Amino acid sequence: MTTETLLSQQQAVIAEVLEAYPDKAKKSRAKHLGVDAPDGVKGACDSTKSNKQTIPGVMSQRGCAYAGSKGVVWGPIKDMVHISHGPIGCGQYSRAGRRNYYIGTTGVDTYVTMNFSTDYQEKDIVFGGDKKLKAALAEIDELFPLNNGISIQSECPIGLIGDDIQAVAKAYKKETGKPTVAVSCEGFRGVSQSLGHHIANDMIRDEVLPDGSYRKDFESTPYDVAIVGDYNIGGDAWSSRILLEEIGLRVIAQWSGDATYKEMTTAPKAKINLLHCYRSMNYVVRHMEQEFGVPWMEYNFFGPSKTTESLRKIAAFFDETIQAKTEAVIAKYTAMTDAVIAKYRPKLEGKKVMLYVGGLRPRHVIGAYEDLGMQVIGTGYEFAHGDDYKRTKDELAGSTLIYDDVNEYELEAFVKKLKPDLVASGVKEKYVFQKMGLPFRQMHSWDYSGPYHGYDAFAIFAKDMDLAMNSPVWGYTKAPWESK
Amino acid sequence: MQDVENIVNGQKLFLKPEYQEVFKNKKQFEGHAGATNPEKVKDVAKWMTSWEYREKNLAREHITINPAKACQPLGAVMAALGFENTMPYVHGSHGCVAYFRSYFTRHFKEPTPCVSDSMSESAAVFGGLANMKEGLRNCKALYKPEMIAVSTTCMAEVIGDDLDAFVKGARGEAEGELDTTYIPAAHTPSFKGSHITGYDNMMEAILKTLTPEEEVAKDEERINIIPGFETYLGSLKEVKKIASMFSDKIVMLGDHEEQWNTGAGEYKLYAGGTPIEVAKSAKGAKATISLQKYTTPTTGKFIKNEWKQEYVTCNPIGLNGTDAFVMKLSELTGKPVPAELAKLRAQLVDAMQDSYPYMHGKKFAIWGDPDFLLGVVSFLVEMGAVPVHVLCHNAPRKGWEKEMQAILDKCTFKEDCHIWMGKDLWALRSLLFTEPVDFMIGNVYGKELYRDTKIPLIRIGFPIFDRHHLHRYSISGYEGCLNLLTWITNAVLDHLDEETKDIAQTDYFFDCVR
Numbered sequence: 001m002t003t004e005t006l007l008s009q010q011q012a013v014i015a016e017v018l019e020a021y022p023d024k025a026k027k028s029r030a031k032h033l034g035v036d037a038p039d040g041v042k043g044a045c046d047s048t049k050s051n052k053q054t055i056p057g058v059m060s061q062r063g064c065a066y067a068g069s070k071g072v073v074w075g076p077i078k079d080m081v082h083i084s085h086g087p088i089g090c091g092q093y094s095r096a097g098r099r100n101y102y103i104g105t106t107g108v109d110t111y112v113t114m115n116f117s118t119d120y121q122e123k124d125i126v127f128g129g130d131k132k133l134k135a136a137l138a139e140i141d142e143l144f145p146l147n148n149g150i151s152i153q154s155e156c157p158i159g160l161i162g163d164d165i166q167a168v169a170k171a172y173k174k175e176t177g178k179p180t181v182a183v184s185c186e187g188f189r190g191v192s193q194s195l196g197h198h199i200a201n202d203m204i205r206d207e208v209l210p211d212g213s214y215r216k217d218f219e220s221t222p223y224d225v226a227i228v229g230d231y232n233i234g235g236d237a238w239s240s241r242i243l244l245e246e247i248g249l250r251v252i253a254q255w256s257g258d259a260t261y262k263e264m265t266t267a268p269k270a271k272i273n274l275l276h277c278y279r280s281m282n283y284v285v286r287h288m289e290q291e292f293g294v295p296w297m298e299y300n301f302f303g304p305s306k307t308t309e310s311l312r313k314i315a316a317f318f319d320e321t322i323q324a325k326t327e328a329v330i331a332k333y334t335a336m337t338d339a340v341i342a343k344y345r346p347k348l349e350g351k352k353v354m355l356y357v358g359g360l361r362p363r364h365v366i367g368a369y370e371d372l373g374m375q376v377i378g379t380g381y382e383f384a385h386g387d388d389y390k391r392t393k394d395e396l397a398g399s400t401l402i403y404d405d406v407n408e409y410e411l412e413a414f415v416k417k418l419k420p421d422l423v424a425s426g427v428k429e430k431y432v433f434q435k436m437g438l439p440f441r442q443m444h445s446w447d448y449s450g451p452y453h454g455y456d457a458f459a460i461f462a463k464d465m466d467l468a469m470n471s472p473v474w475g476y477t478k479a480p481w482e483s484k
Numbered sequence: 485m486q487d488v489e490n491i492v493n494g495q496k497l498f499l500k501p502e503y504q505e506v507f508k509n510k511k512q513f514e515g516h517a518g519a520t521n522p523e524k525v526k527d528v529a530k531w532m533t534s535w536e537y538r539e540k541n542l543a544r545e546h547i548t549i550n551p552a553k554a555c556q557p558l559g560a561v562m563a564a565l566g567f568e569n570t571m572p573y574v575h576g577s578h579g580c581v582a583y584f585r586s587y588f589t590r591h592f593k594e595p596t597p598c599v600s601d602s603m604s605e606s607a608a609v610f611g612g613l614a615n616m617k618e619g620l621r622n623c624k625a626l627y628k629p630e631m632i633a634v635s636t637t638c639m640a641e642v643i644g645d646d647l648d649a650f651v652k653g654a655r656g657e658a659e660g661e662l663d664t665t666y667i668p669a670a671h672t673p674s675f676k677g678s679h680i681t682g683y684d685n686m687m688e689a690i691l692k693t694l695t696p697e698e699e700v701a702k703d704e705e706r707i708n709i710i711p712g713f714e715t716y717l718g719s720l721k722e723v724k725k726i727a728s729m730f731s732d733k734i735v736m737l738g739d740h741e742e743q744w745n746t747g748a749g750e751y752k753l754y755a756g757g758t759p760i761e762v763a764k765s766a767k768g769a770k771a772t773i774s775l776q777k778y779t780t781p782t783t784g785k786f787i788k789n790e791w792k793q794e795y796v797t798c799n800p801i802g803l804n805g806t807d808a809f810v811m812k813l814s815e816l817t818g819k820p821v822p823a824e825l826a827k828l829r830a831q832l833v834d835a836m837q838d839s840y841p842y843m844h845g846k847k848f849a850i851w852g853d854p855d856f857l858l859g860v861v862s863f864l865v866e867m868g869a870v871p872v873h874v875l876c877h878n879a880p881r882k883g884w885e886k887e888m889q890a891i892l893d894k895c896t897f898k899e900d901c902h903i904w905m906g907k908d909l910w911a912l913r914s915l916l917f918t919e920p921v922d923f924m925i926g927n928v929y930g931k932e933l934y935r936d937t938k939i940p941l942i943r944i945g946f947p948i949f950d951r952h953h954l955h956r957y958s959i960s961g962y963e964g965c966l967n968l969l970t971w972i973t974n975a976v977l978d979h980l981d982e983e984t985k986d987i988a989q990t991d992y993f994f995d996c997v998r
Contacts, residue, residue: 022661025622054578056601057619058626064579079516087638087674088548089555093583095929097590097949101494103507106932107913108529109517113932114910119548120675125642136547143541143549146517146528156577156639157675160608187579188608188639214515235494242506252513262515332485339488408597409626412751428585431595435751449493459486460493477749 003037006377006418007399010035013417014401017410025055032404037396044402045393051385052405053191059408061356061428062382064187066090068196070153072280073204074183076100076231076256077264078110079148081140084117085133085165086155090187091117099445101235102258109146116140125161130168137172137180148261149179151203159186179261181207192383192405193358194279201283208264209284209291218269223249223318226270228285228296229277229360232257234450239457240276240301243333247315247326255281268292272317274299276453279359279388301453302361303368303461304337333455341371344462347470349373351421354414356406356429357443358382363392365424365443368452368461370397377418380406408432422469437477439468538914542907549910550929552851552877555674556682557635558584559713559779561598563686564633566711566738568757571629572598573619575612575645575669576637591715591947592744592955597753599623603639612645617654624661627753630760631666631694635686641673666760668693678878680779680853683713687738688783694763695790705733706769707816710783712776712855715946717741718958718967723775723800726961729822730813735762737772745956767791771816773798775809775960776855778880800960801859802968803832803866809961828962835966836867839973842998844868846976847900847921849912851875851930852945854884860925860944860959862891863968870897872921875912879905909933923975942975944968 014033018026032052034044054060063071066084071094074082084091096113104110118136120129133152140150152165169182183203185196225244230237237257244251252270253263267273273285273296285296297317299310308330315326351374355362362379369376376396380403381388389402401414408429415423415433423433424443433440441447441464449464451457485502486492497503511519518525531537557574561584564572574581581600588596601619603612616634623632634651647669655662670689672682687710709727711720720741727734735758742756766772772787774780777797787795794816800809807829814821847870850860854876861871874888885903892901904911909929916924916937924930927945934941943951944959958964977998984993 020626022618022621022625024618025625053604054602055618055622056603056615057573057599057622057624059581059585059597059599060578060602061582062578063582064577067579067582079514083547087555088551088553088678089558089580089674090583092551092554093558093587097586104516104518105525105529107910107936108532109525115548115550117548117551118546119551120638122673122675125638125675132546135545139544139547143537143544146525148515156637157642160639160642187577188604191602191604193579235498238498238503238506241510242502245506245509251510254510258510260514260516260519263513266513336485336488340486340491343488407626426586427589428582428595431589431593432751435595435746435748437748451494451497456486456497459488459491460497463491464493 003399007035007037009418010378010399010401013414016417017413020409028055029410033410034402035399036393036402037399038393043393045389045396048389048402048404050381050389050404051191051194051383054405060405061407061426062192062405064193065185065189065196065199066153066155066187067094068193068280069183069185069200070094071098072193072231073197073200073256074151074153076102076112077151077259077261078102078104078112079260080151080179081111081116081144081147082151082153083136083140084115084155085152086118086157087120088117090155091115097445098231099233099448099450100257101232101238111144111147120157125157128161128163130163130165133163133165133168134172137168141176141178149181152180152182154182154184154186156187159184159189179208179211194383194385197280198283201281201287204264204284205287208261209268209288211265214262214265215269218266220269221250222271223322224252224270225249226253226255226267226273227251228255228267228273228275229281230254230257230453231277233444234446234452236451236453236457239451239454242456243301243307243311243329243454244274244314246329247311248322249314249318268294270294272297274314276301277360278391279384300364300367302365303371304334304455304458305371306364306367307455307458308334337455337458340459340462344466345373347466350375351469352377352418353422353424354378354418354420355443356380356382356403356411356425359384361443363388363395366395366397368458371458372462372465374422374465376400377420378403378414380404422465437474439471439474441465441468533917535918538918541914542911544911548908550932551908552875552927552929553678554587555679556672556677556685557637557674558587559679559681559683560633560635560670560672560686561588561596562713562740563683563690563738564635565597565743566740566757567631567633567690567763568759569630569754570757571623571627571632573623573632573634574598574600574637575616575634575647576600576603576640578602580637587947588744590949593952594744594746595751596744597627599627608639608643611643612640613650613653616650617657620651620654620667621658621661624665629665629754631668631690633686633690634667634669635672635682636670638674641671641675647671666693680713680776680878684780684782687780688786691737691763691766691783692786692790694760695767696764700765700768703733703765703768704770705731705817707731707734707813708737708766708769708772709734710737710772710774710780711739712774712779713853714775715955716957716959716964717745718956719960719964722958722961722964726800726810726825727813729825730817730819734813737763737766767793769793771796773812775800778854778884799855799859801856801964802863803836803965804862805859806961806965825962832962832966832969835969839969840867842973842976845870845897846923847872848923848925849873849875849916849921849939850925851877851909851912852926854879856945858887858891860968861888863965865891865895867969868896870895871901872919873902873904873912873915875904875907877906877908913937923972923979925972940975940979942972944971
């Protein structure tokens with residue numbers, strides 16, 4: 001398809017979907033949809049409205065502040081117990097669904113896949129639950145003596161009924177000397193997961209980073225770095241860590257996939273914070289820069305091109321030894337990834353992809369698809385801000401449909417019109433598109449595969465995309481007796 | 485590094501020595517006991533299996549750990565999806581809806597339609613009326629539902645939104661767009677009851693809304709069946725099949741079978757469901773049968789009081805439960821039990837007599853919703869098995885325990901059987917360590933119990949995220965009972981093979997015929 005026809009199709013489909021809305025909603029949605037290209041002047045990446053209220057009454061794919069705090073930022077810290085504070089549902093629906101891998105004896109010294117809930121009943125709503133919370137903290141410490149701290153993740157009612165969880169946490173911390181962090185991440189706050197990330201970052205800033213006990217005797221080296229904003233989905237942080245170690249750096253902390261409380265407190269000892277998911281953790285790296293003078297750098301470990309580019313950028317911050325090692329590591333792995341590309345690119349070349357994901361992937365994975373010869377023709381974020389869209393522009397290769405907080409109705413219409421060969425999004429969307437006979441990969445959970453970060457992981461990414469695109473099962477949708 | 489000829493994902497990638505080295509190196513920066521004091525982890529892990537720990541664990545009152553229940557609006561979504569062209573609409577934050585949709589979708593491997601009106605801080609201050617006004621119109625415009633079934637989240641409940649007034653207000657300002665749309669609204673606070681309560685509240689609201697104000701013509705042959713929070717779609721199918729053997733005037737109210745079982749080739753937002761017209765004439769029926777007594781008390785009360793018809797409950801899980809259901813249909817329709825059903829029953833009993841030695845005397849732990857448990861525990865007892873731990877986190881206060889006890893009283897080993905009401909799966913962990921069983925029956929959350937106790941888990945329940953297609957089968961009726969028998973018997977046999985496969989050690993018992 002020529003760029004012009006693609007562009008005109010993209011513009012036409014936006015006009016088409018907007019037609020279905022009542023006036024007010026139409027006006028609002030029009031500001032979130034657009035088209036952009038690498039050379040576009042003031043295209044959608046510059047002008048798209050984002051981080052705004054979702055219009056009511058649609059199937060938005062967004063989550064809430066609690067999901068952003070408990071589900072994303074705090075939940076993966078493995079040696080702390082994270083309480084879903086309020087009614088029973090939130091903790092149950094978010095239990096063990098994100099694949100934040102960790103090593104530990106679950107229930108004994110680590111707790112990530114468990115669900116701790118204060119299970120609020122009507123009496124707690126009416127009379128308040130602070131006493132219950134205090135008692136819950138004590139029960140946890142009695143039954144889980146090896147926990148290294150407790151976080152309290154507020155669900156909607158907490159902030160509405162006037163419970164003072166901050167006071168409870170403070171008193172408990174004083175009494176026991178153990179880290180006890182109350183996070184006011186009620187689901188109704190903000191417009192999406194994003195405010196939950198921010199609130200969670202703020203509580204790390206206020207309640208974790210001031211704890212300097214592990215920093216006191218910390219023996220630094222000139223090569224200390226921290227991985228920030230990697231939730232170790234399917235082991236992503238591990239397949240990143242190995243590369244950083246191979247180029248001669250020492251990863252002293254991993255935030256927050258497979259993290260421990262101690263690692264959360266030692267990150268300020270890093271010479272530089274390496275930030276993967278900008279959206280969910282930029283707040284706290286900025287703070288560490290201000291408070292501790294630790295600079296930070298964004299990187300992208302999806303696909304060999306971006307991984308190589310990022311490794312060189314990271315190495316440039318260090319000395320020539322690191323740079324030399326980096327080149328050796330790049331050479332070693334490039335031989336392998338070239339072979340991966342040789343194996344899979346011929347089967348995937350020219351295929352079109354539409355993405356709809358969360359924090360960083362709508363732009364970060366574009367390069368990985370391009371390494372396989374695939375073209376991203378549409379992308380968007382559930383909960384991005386303007387700075388994410390600006391960063392997206394740098395990643396575009398051709399005319400691209402941009403959609404912010406796209407709902408199911410719109411995404412379905414976009415896909416029907418633009419006919420991508422692969423849709424990559426979340427579990428709620430997966431079966432919609434598979435029903436249409438379209439290959440689909442979940443790009444939140446790596447569809448129960450992964451990791452996808454780093455060179456080794458790219459081989460898995462390529463294999464998975466090939467598996468999705470070239471499975472024989474898509475050929476059976478039409479019955480043999482149906483006319484073509 | 486990856487071998488391009490044999491690319492492996494995380495499962496095997498991280499077993500490679502270079503990654504094992506990464507894990508080892510990481511420990512120096514970690515502070516958890518596994519890194520600093522592995523011996524201590526072993527000691528504490530051992531203590532956690534003790535009677536002392538069990539007592540502390542069972543005395544726990546304030547923190548729930550690994551629950552076996554969810555919250556009301558989840559059930560409301562299922563009730564709504566049982567009706568044709570109906571969009572579940574959750575009045576509250578959209579985060580809740582993202583959770584409900586993922587939860588059902590991970591279980592059924594199917595899309596789950598549901599909208600929310602995305603209430604946020606401003607709604608917390610001013611109430612959610614503005615969201616409802618705009619939300620209902622947008623929902624109608626985009627998804628063209630015949631009915632929008634409104635339930636609430638705890639946020640809307642805490643701020644005290646007046647649902648009926650809101651729906652009325654929204655309708656009034658919609659410039660006629662909502663005039664022909666049915667909009668039942670149910671309060672479904674997450675801090676009361678569980679997902680089954682939400683099913684009940686939404687079902688009542690829908691039936692109330694669809695009951696015409698004018699007289700409904702009486703049809704003495706008609707019978708309604710309400711399935712309840714039934715996650716086995718095959719069960720819905722089988723119940724309908726059994727009913728159709730008696731009469732074509734037996735209809736299901738809230739038939740969500742097709743919604744989560746659509747074919748490839750085309751995505752349909754709505755599929756199947758009880759037609760609105762059929763629900764509107766339900767009041768004229770002779771009787772309504774609920775298949776989940778403890779899921780539908782409020783709906784039952786409404787049917788008795790408002791429809792003034794017979795309301796009965798049956799639980800067609802297990803042989804006895806299916807017999808009772810079949811006899812109830814026979815009684816209500818005035819027809820004898822069809823020969824075809826009698827044949828299915830005979831085949832089932834024959835199969836039970838073939839397989840009984842493997843279940844007889846085996847000890848089970850089982851958890852799930854109250855009605856599910858009454859059915860499956862009854863089946864275990866029918867087979868001579870011993871339900872040692874029957875755990876119901878969302879057990880109803882009235883009646884259920886007595887009914888369960890009556891079933892357990894029929895067990896040959898009844899003194900070994902215990903009912904655990906209101907307990908969670910962390911409590912069960914202690915029970916399993918101190919009073920072990922041979923097998924567990926439950927949902928995906930039993931997986932960690934299996935890892936920790938090594939007691940095999942037979943996946944029957946909801947949710948099941950890590951096995952495919954089980955929800956397509958029936959666990960109700962004679963054929964459903966045969967599925968239960970097959971799954972459980974073969975799990976026992978699989979385990980027997982597992983225990984006897986050691987060469988020259990135990991494999992004298994590794995029989996080819998069992």
